[in-house]
Amino acid sequence: MCSQDHQPRGIRMSQGNPIPSNFAEWIVRSLDGTISPEQFAVLDHEITTNCEARAYYVEFITTYVGLMDLVGSLPKAETLMGANEPQTRRETSSRIVECPAPKAQGRENTDAPRVGPETSEEERIRRIERYASRQLAAFLAEEQRAQLQSQTPAARWDLWSGICEATQAAQRFAAVGARLVKTATICLFALGILAALGFYIYANRTLGILVDSANAKWEVPIDQTGKLRTGLMTLEEGYARIKLKKGAEVILQAPSTFNLRSANRMFLESGWITAKVPPSATGFAVKTPDAGIVDFGTEFGLLAGNAGNTEVHVFDGRIDFERAGAGSAVQPQRLVKNEAMTVAANGQTRRVPVQQRPHLFARTMPARDGLAIPGKRLSLADIVGAGNGLDTGVWGQGIDASTGQIASRRTILRKNDNGFMPVPSLPFIDGVFVPDSNDGSAIVTSTGIRFEQCPKTSGTSYESIVNGATFQAGSSGEVHYGQLAGRIYDTRANPSIGMHPNAGITFDLDAIRNAMPEAAISRFHTRCGVSENVVSFAERDADPNTIEVTFWVLVDGRPRFSRTLGVVPAQSEQIDVSIGPRDRFLTLATTNPGAYRYCWAMFAEPALELMREKDAGTGREAQ
Template sequence: MTDPPNNADRVLVLAESIFDNTAAEKELAELDEVLLSDAGSRKRYTDYCRLQVALRIELRAQHAAGNVHRRIGIETAAAPLADFDGSGDGAPFSAPLIHPTRGYFKKASSGIIGYFSQELPLSLLIASAIMGMAILLAGHIEVTHRQIAERSSPSPSGVEPTLVYVGRITGIAGVKWSEDPNYIPPISVGVALGRKYKLKSGLLKITYDSGANVILEGPCSYEVDSTAGGYLALGKLFAKVGTGGEGRGTGEVVSGQLSVTSVKEEGGRMKAEGNRPNVDSLATRHQPLATNPSPPSPLPSPLFTVRTPTSVVTDLGTEFGVEVDGRGYTVSHVFHGVVRMEMIGGGENAVLLLHENESASIESYGGSTVTLAKKGQSGDDSRFVRRMPPPSKLGVLDILDIVSGGDGLGAARGAGIDPSSGTKAVDLLHGPPIDGGGYRTVDWNPLVDGAFIPDGKAGDVQIDSAGNVFAGFPATTAVTHSPIWARAADVSPTEHARYKTFWMFNALGNWQYMPKRRGLLAMHANVGLTFDLDAIRRAHPDIVRLHGFHAWIGMMHEKGNAEIWAFADGMLKYHRKELVEVNGGVSIDVPLNQDSRFLTLVVTDGDEPSRDQYDWVVFGDPVLRVAIRQPEQANPTTKNEKEEKNKTR
């Protein structure tokens, strides 16, 4: 048993593995938990990412200085610079080693101009100017562990393409990006042509500049290949495109609304009858425009279109969903309005118009035969997510209130749990040590699973009602000296007079254990307490996620020495040896995930078991950190909705 690594040091190790592209999924999950539960670690990680960005920009700055030297004919003392983008004939780029020359140490008698015309000062001047701007910009970049800047292949001309942005990310919920090692998740909310979004799970909402909204549901692969649509290779997509000008392209059709009869298919191109020229629609081609060396202005496209491996689904003023399975077969469902669904390579008869509540699919019959079939009226298809979940805010549940019988939202104190029986303790009474007897369920409190007295001599010790056991506890006296107790921060004179001889009331002025003034969870060695996280979720349906447990642990007797343990579903998450009084208040964070069912806190002897009567351990200000769903706000009535209501009056 060893002390757990410091969170800040562990964050740097995990961050380094991410920048080296060696991080495994387990390490990414570990970093998620640490960053969610510890503000100090988040700051350390952000600083590290900014440093990495600044260092990389510094390398580019030195390379730029070298280019300037060559252009103005200055010989440098640095190692030869290869082309940074790898497009030249030199070796792969490495940081230049700048060697000071004798000219750098000459007297400044030649004046400022002469000084800065020397090779090294000029190089440093240029690099410093660029670096200063880089640091200023880097300070405004928010980076997460999965959002490493995209690496793009250089164009033959050596000029990197300019991105054309056609929308932005306006919602994200529970997204886990694809584990494809060749995929780099987006670093910003801007949506560029050619950008691919590959989700392992979760929801992502994209709002095009035209106003069209798309919700992607993972697993999903979607590429933004036009100003009004994209290519769905896998997964589910829901699109909401407003009638009239709302949510449509900005082509020559003013309203952006074409009648069904005015659209004809001619050799893969859309043609709207009238005096306007043909519009080169992207509906039937798959070509990411963002890779062009000199990107043109986005092509006008009046219709929002979703392409799949087997079909083209074109909006005619609708809300619709599209699903593509692993074979590339497509299902489309219309919630409102009309869509045009065409089977790729299917000829003239492979086109259907779908109206409200109608569905159609492209699927295989008899092996190689692929057909487009309308499924008729199918009602409101629930397979598609049509609205992003409401945003959440961070909050806490009060552990002391839960131990006292509350739901975590109140401030109940002055009660506890007898670990030998699981019954409620409503008073503190002096008596003999409390003996063990196995795991005891706490039937009177639905949010507490059970309590126990650990003893390593017995071998495996059960720590929750699911039967999870732990065999690493030390040998103890198998007794504790008081019930588990929830003590208020501010003790009334009456309560103090009644309980002043009990150990947990000896620290009335020791605020180091409870800086938030919530109170103390008193757990005298040897004792364990398990909370039922599933029951807590059921009691609070607005909780989106349990992030973790937080408290300040402390030893309240100068002769005490204890070990602190914390488990999630039987897995050890935190362990500290030799907690003594001189440590003061020690912050503890126990990360939890969405599937965690139990949280277990344990206190055992830290040295000689015969001295366990001094092991007075408290958990100060104990809370569960949670994400709470915020109430949805009513959507404002749009102009078109108001006009429709006025027509019906």
């Protein structure tokens, strides 16, 4: 163990391990780069093996560095050597690289301590310390003089000095300004990156998921994972069922454009939805360009049409309905189960029972093999059955052509012509009529358009116009499904309209367009004829060769198709009529000059073909 006794000043002395007399010189030489390998070896040995020498070395180095920082000049190794020492000892070995320590500018080392071989070690240390003290005192005195001089005001001021000072001040100000600008730029850049990152995370958060679809075609394909994020999405064809994160389930019917705003809010720009809202999603809100709905745990359907046309049906629970722009003073209207609200383009609202409105909304996902496909094809037979053209209507339901009243099933009428009769409960149907020209041309639209080519008939309608062509043979009550070209039309996948003469129905194409503003109507097609299975029944008490019906297709009162068809031999015709954007009314009619028995007339798979509104006029139709 090294001794812990220290002398307060000078070299520590130890009787067992004395410090060599040249130890301080070797330290200085090691610092200024003039130490020889032999001297360095001895110095290293002493520091390694002699704890007294090691402690002295640390204290010496600390003092040396402090003085170097303050004074800038320290004694050379030669000043610690006696003047009478041999020249060979004071010469620097040729193997030593000179690395002199820097001197303070303008200061010479003239009073460096001189020591000889007869000088004791304690005296050497005292001389070095006195030298260091003088150097430090001189340095501090010089610094004080410089400070006093800098504080002394100038004797006089001149223009050039003022210009220089102003220039320097401007340069300092410009430098500070440049630093501030750089700092602000960096901060703004960092904030911009953080804002962009935050916006990216916000915009790409998952708000819902695609659960199911049928015949769906999206304008931009949905992520394969089915995750739905914020941003406008357009369902161009088919159905889709989505589920928002809070639990609300929404069935979309094309064409529909929507945007998920949050885990429990959405914006419906246009289209049809049916929402089922569990208790966990109470408060689910839907906005449209013209209305807003807040749900309180219910099931409802919403149609956002063109030019402000809006309709909402409440199937269960209750909702608050509010028109856009109504102002805070107007309270939302509360709708409860089995109530409906319609908003016309002129802003007029009407509250009615759901039962008095058509079946506009799909409450369950439909079969994938139906004729009607949202955004692609509408079934006119379904519209006759009080549907929206997408298989929501009632199979077997019909309309009395002489009164415009809804008939819950196929009905034998034998009623006379009462003129054109509107059907206000079915918005896609303009009206019905019994075609006859005995008293002049028949009126076929609510706007008074006449059917100038209408033939003379008995003026009697014998059966209702029905969704699903079914016919009764005699008084047996037995019902038979219509058949054309060897095919029976008895399902939603194979729909038909039964239209025993004399009867006519007019569809309002503009009303259909307003309900689906993103779709354009391009064509109407169907197959018409007298049901082929009537022959076996007519042979019992009639001549099948006398059974004939004339089929008509009118657009705005002008015939686009007219053909008289019989059953011997079996006859049917395919109809394909183009529909322009300005065509307003589509009319189907059947006529017979007098004999009415077994005239089982029908239109098989009557459909309106749709195309995207943005493709209208480009020649591209839905495939």
